[in-house]
Amino acid sequence: MSGCEANFDGLVGPTHHYAGLSFGNEASTKNQNAVANPRLAAKQGLLKMKALADLGFAQGILPPHERPHLSTLRKMGFGGSDREVLTKAQAYSPRLLSSLSSASSMWVANAATVSPSADSADGRVHFTVANLNNKFHRAIEAETTSAILRATFHADKYFAHHDALPQVAALGDEGAANHNRLCGAYDKPGVQVFVYGRDGLVTGDNEPVRYPARQTRLASDAIARLHQLDEKRTVFIQQNPHAIDSGVFHNDVISVSNGNVLFHHEQAFVNSAKALDEIRRKMAALELDFQPIEVPQSKVSLDDAVATYLFNSQLLSKTDGKMMLVVPEESRQHIGVWAYLSALRDSGGPVDQIEVFDLRESMRNGGGPACLRLRVALNRNELNAVNVASLMSDSQFTRLNTWVDTHYRDRMQAKDLADPQLLTEVRTALDELTNILGLGAIYPFQR
Numbered sequence: 135m136s137g138c139e140a141n142f143d144g145l146v147g148p149t150h151h152y153a154g155l156s157f158g159n160e161a162s163t164k165n166q167n168a169v170a171n172p173r174l175a176a177k178q179g180l181l182k183m184k185a186l187a188d189l190g191f192a193q194g195i196l197p198p199h200e201r202p203h204l205s206t207l208r209k210m211g212f213g214g215s216d217r218e219v220l221t222k223a224q225a226y227s228p229r230l231l232s233s234l235s236s237a238s239s240m241w242v243a244n245a246a247t248v249s250p251s252a253d254s255a256d257g258r259v260h261f262t263v264a265n266l267n268n269k270f271h272r273a274i275e276a277e278t279t280s281a282i283l284r285a286t287f288h289a290d291k292y293f294a295h296h297d298a299l300p301q302v303a304a305l306g307d308e309g310a311a312n313h314n315r316l317c318g319a320y321d322k323p324g325v326q327v328f329v330y331g332r333d334g335l336v337t338g339d340n341e342p343v344r345y346p347a348r349q350t351r352l353a354s355d356a357i358a359r360l361h362q363l364d365e366k367r368t369v370f371i372q373q374n375p376h377a378i379d380s381g382v383f384h385n386d387v388i389s390v391s392n393g394n395v396l397f398h399h400e401q402a403f404v405n406s407a408k409a410l411d412e413i414r415r416k417m418a419a420l421e422l423d424f425q426p427i428e429v430p431q432s433k434v435s436l437d438d439a440v441a442t443y444l445f446n447s448q449l450l451s452k453t454d455g456k457m458m459l460v461v462p463e464e465s466r467q468h469i470g471v472w473a474y475l476s477a478l479r480d481s482g483g484p485v486d487q488i489e490v491f492d493l494r495e496s497m498r499n500g501g502g503p504a505c506l507r508l509r510v511a512l513n514r515n516e517l518n519a520v521n522v523a524s525l526m527s528d529s530q531f532t533r534l535n536t537w538v539d540t541h542y543r544d545r546m547q548a549k550d551l552a553d554p555q556l557l558t559e560v561r562t563a564l565d566e567l568t569n570i571l572g573l574g575a576i577y578p579f580q581r
């Protein structure tokens with residue numbers, strides 16, 4: 135298969151904690167106020183990146199954002215020295231400070247939507263930063279995400295960058311977590327599948343009632359337009375509102391694609407048969423076979439899918455033509471889910487290997503293996519144009535582990551966030567990280 139899918143993982147930031155900020159994400163709500171371990175979280179992520187790099191997959195690293203986000207606090211009228219701003223914000227509302235200190239930028243599946251050059255009319259890889267406007271703590275990510283992506287994929291000849299869509303609910307956009315691509319070779323045309331939870335312009339009667347639908351059709355349409363996609367190779371599907379109400383806050387909690395395979399739960403989509411048929415027809419026009427793997431509710435319930443995150447997996451193509459599924463430890467711990475995955479592995483189908491990773495620190499905030507990565511399908515020239523220090527290697531792994539050991543605490547709770555020493559630690563760490571990753575001044579405090 136020519137071209138490759140590079141996975142860029144978000145490095146967990148030093149303020150990682152459990153704040154219960156994401157209504158609709160049941161893990162986030164359930165673990166509010168639990169004690170977090172940022173050092174362990176960062177190391178669990180690095181181990182996954184290194185293991186996949188060692189298996190021969192192209193693996194990149196995206197840095198965390200600066201938190202607490204002093205500039206938002208200042209925009210909200212908290213003045214004085216940095217120390218005073220933190221103290222006043224904490225006194226006003228510990229929850230506000232917590233929101234502006236979340237390490238949520240680690241879940242880079244929500245950083246942007248990415249379209250490979252083979253699908254875009256101008257032959258460039260397109261990135262649209264996600265506005266994440268459904269959650270206050272995530273809506274502040276867009277500006278730094280944009281700086282990071284532009285520094286990592288900096289050659290204009292190959293990469294086109296679009297700013298986030300306007301920050302309004304009608305244009306709610308959560309990035310690649312609601313986007314899949316079916317293809318043959320990664321650098322040849324494929325079919326892009328956008329999944330949305332509600333329309334955005336009009337209120338329909340088929341919307342979730344309990345939890346919010348974060349992605350709108352209006353936003354997905356805009357991205358397809360910005361990325362210059364061909365409608366003959368684009369599909370828009372509504373996510374099942376019942377799934378959203380069961381805790382499937384992003385589509386990547388209920389489906390994942392790779393190559394010509396779509397691994398998904400039977401209750402993932404509205405009017406599933408019609409949607410799958412459209413994908414099949416559009417792929418057939420490219421002379422590609424579509425291989426859906428549909429998991430029935432009778433084998434894995436929606437609730438078990440949300441609890442174990444088996445669909446929040448990475449489906450990766452191996453050199454032997456078979457695929458490997460990267461799942462979180464929680465999927466192995468569940469007898470029924472593990473039995474299903476073992477049978478899938480032994481079925482003679484496209485997936486013949488399951489790899490398990492302990493990502494518990496991230497999982498407790500609702501972020502599994504797929505949430506932590508941003509897929510970027512690249513041809514050889516494009517891969518060569520990526521900022522080289524952003525790619526995982528033996529030396530980067532060693533440097534980053536040492537960096538984490540030097541700068542990260544092993545205990546973090548909301549009450550720690552007003553400590554001015556923490557802000558100093560964060561800035562010192564991030565300044566050093568931009569050197570390790572060769573990214574230049576991407577943070578406002580560096581300018």
Ligand SMILES: N=C(N)NCCC[C@H](NC(=O)CCC(=O)O)C(=O)O
Pocket residue numbers: 151152153154155156159162163236238241243244269272311383384386387499500501502504505506
């Ligand atoms: N499925 C994908 N692609 N990403 C997972 C994102 C998890 C993230 N959790 C949080 O932001 C919780 C933060 C807290 O509660 O402390 C979210 O809900 O947006």
